[in-house]
Amino acid sequence: MPYRSLREFLAKAEKEGQLVRFKEKVLPEPDIRAAACAAAKIPGGPVLLFEHIHGYADKQIAMNVHGSWPNHALMLDLEKETNLKSQFHELVRRWDRYPIPAKRVESAPLKEVILDKSPSLFRELPLFRVNPMDGGFYLAKACVVSKDPENPESQNVGIYRLQVKDHDRLGIQIGAHHDLAVHLRKAEELNMPLRVAIAISNDPVTSLVACSPLKYDEDEYAMMGAIRGEPTEVITSERGNLNLPAGAELVIEGEIIPRQRFVEGPFVEFTGYYSSSMIQAEIKVDLISRRSGPIIFENLYTGLPWNEIDYLMALNTSVTLFKQMKEEFPEIEAVNAMYTHGYCTIISSKMRFGGFAKTLGCRLLSTPHGITYPKLIIVVDEDIDPFDLQQVIWAITVRFRPERDLVTVPHAPGSTVDPAHLVRGLATKLIIDATKPVFPDIPMSDASIVELPPNLPFWIDKILKRMKGAK
């Protein structure tokens, strides 16, 4: 059964042994960050639920919801032991069900309390500093809903980092390549505020799709429905006629102040580095709606990889790129964009003709995500599993010829939070063609690859049984 809320998922995680509760009092800093970091470092790490935050007796915090492959599998309602490649192909299969449009509901727990007179973010949320030198307390996993000012039918749901700067002020980081930047640009050209609604603590598929690099005109809610296998429930915001995920614990409503920027950051990004302080857009909050009981605040720890964010943005990014590229190039077998949000992306494909790997590398760079993020692109043949780095490195060592197979695209658009940048927002892309050369390229004529023994599976099975003591 798909989960309609974070609470339903937490119940499932607990039943499956993937949730650890802390009933004892914990400090907002440094306990939450240290525990969340630890959970993601443990193979198969659990969800953490803190039930008593020092100073916030009536609130709970959930961390590491997506932070392991078992948690990721449970999100997809799969057996928690489901391996990575199987989860990738299951996501691909569900992607093909797009679109399953959202279903509108008239009531939801998040409307039980409406605070429209001087709402306070500090009072309503158990805030904490994610990393010591962050510029403030951040909401790192909240889903921001906005719509195109000129085409209200076009709405976007995305995860953007939000810095709580005051009771009613939120800094927001919007990259120029993000969909929300298009909405903001149009509003600012007209000198109009842009209404936004921010959904806190959602079911895990909502977060997964919100941070997937879909095309501008693709509907995140219809993709959530496709992944879930049934329509996602949405409810209308109090102001601005925005569609909210109905399962959220709490929603913040407000507007982005037009044509002004304010000091924001730093904040540790998915790179494992603090991003610089910059002047960024700001939201004036005017309403908060929430459940009436004690809320659960879900947040994201971002630290030295791997952490929850690496799991959260791994397969959704990979599958999105795979589907977008496969439309033109059906030869593609799989795409692995799991490393540093796709800074390194590995494409596995059949080869049409010599040089084709370079075509694929260039196509990646013209996808919405590929425009900025990938800077190390490795193309391998279809016999290489791009999720198996031992195989990928082997392919590079025996098939890659630097004098012919290395392409650089200098000074191309780059990620603005890349710590290796010389000019912020520009990066040199590197394509490594680690495929076997085929006609009209010069083939490796005297090279003969060895084949695996045909009865290998039999012997693997036999050895494993002996290791377990079976007869």
Next chain:
Amino acid sequence: MICPRCDDGQACKIFDAPEDASWEVYRCPNCNFTWRSTEEEEVTNPKIYSPKFKLSQKKIQEMAPKPPIPPLRNSKQRK
């Protein structure tokens, strides 16, 4: 109150813990830094706050806007 990050003197308390007066939260109106009284001294003490993360007025004035602010649609200042 001195802001640990930019040393501005206008920082002030903006929130008390809802439970047992466990801590206070402070805010600097100059650089938007916020901190909790119970955090590590490296975060709350202006004298030992990391120089690498300190913000001066010069640094703030040199910051580029993200995302860039577009020209007004009906602006007559177009070139």
